Amino acid sequence: MEIIFVPCYYTKEISGELLNELLKYVEGVGKTGITYVIQHEKNAHQLKKFLEENKKHAIICGKILGCDISNAKNHEAEVEKFIYVGSGKFHPYNLKARIGKDVLILDPISQTITKISDDEIKLMERKRYARIAKASLARTYGILVSLRTYQMNIEKAFQLKEKIESAGRKAFIFVGNDINDSNLLGFEVDAFVNTACPRINEDEFSKVIINADEVEYIL
Incomplete structure (x- = not known):
C-alpha cells in the first residue's frame, strides 16, 4: 500500500x-x-x-x-x-x-x-539504568518489531535474536502494528527488547522493556 x-x-x-x-x-x-x-x-x-x-x-x-x-x-x-x-x-x-x-x-x-534541567536528565538516566539492570536478569526475551512505516526493523530483530541466543538465553520475535502493554500480555517472556520508536519504553508496561541499542549492556 x-x-x-x-x-x-x-x-x-x-x-x-x-x-x-x-x-x-x-x-x-x-x-x-x-x-x-x-x-x-x-x-x-x-x-x-x-x-x-x-x-x-x-x-x-x-x-x-x-x-x-x-x-x-x-x-x-x-x-x-x-x-x-x-x-x-x-x-x-x-x-x-x-x-x-x-x-x-x-x-x-x-x-x-x-x-x-541536569537533574531531569540524571533522573531519566537512572530510570534507564534500572531498566537495563532488571532486563539483564532475564532468561527469555521478546523482541518487538513494529509494522509501521520507518519503524520496521526486522533485520535488526534477527541480529538481536542471534546475539541473545549466542549468550545462552532464549529470544522470540513478535511483530505487530501497535506495541502496547495489552497486546503483550500472556507471552511467557521475562523482558522485551524494542526495535521500534525508542519512546515506547516511556509507556507503562507490565514487564521491563529496553531499546535495541541497550542489549549490549545486558549480555
Whole structure:
C-alpha cells in the first residue's frame, strides 16, 4: 500500500509576550540553535526573525524527524544553547542527553517556555539504568518489531535474536502494528527488547522493556 506523507503546519503564532519572555533566557548567549518538529517549522522561523530583530544571533539547525537529531548535532560546535520548538519532552530530553548543551522548550501550543534541567536528565538516566539492570536478569526475551512505516526493523530483530541466543538465553520475535502493554500480555517472556520508536519504553508496561541499542549492556 502506498503511503503519502503530507506536512501539516500549526498556524497559530508564538505570542509577543512569550517571545519577550524568551529574551532573558538567551541573554549573553553567543549563538542559539533552533530546532523543531515539522508542524512547527513556521514557528521556528518566526522565532529566528524575532531573535535577529533583537540583536540575538540565531540559526535554524533543522527539524527533528523521529529519533534523528543529526540536524542539531551538525551545529553542535557552533551554538551555545538550543531552543526546541514543539510540545513534549522526548525530543528535547534526547537532544540534551546526547549533546549536553542547554535546551529550552518553546511550546507554541501551550505558549510556555521550559528549561530541561541536569537533574531531569540524571533522573531519566537512572530510570534507564534500572531498566537495563532488571532486563539483564532475564532468561527469555521478546523482541518487538513494529509494522509501521520507518519503524520496521526486522533485520535488526534477527541480529538481536542471534546475539541473545549466542549468550545462552532464549529470544522470540513478535511483530505487530501497535506495541502496547495489552497486546503483550500472556507471552511467557521475562523482558522485551524494542526495535521500534525508542519512546515506547516511556509507556507503562507490565514487564521491563529496553531499546535495541541497550542489549549490549545486558549480555
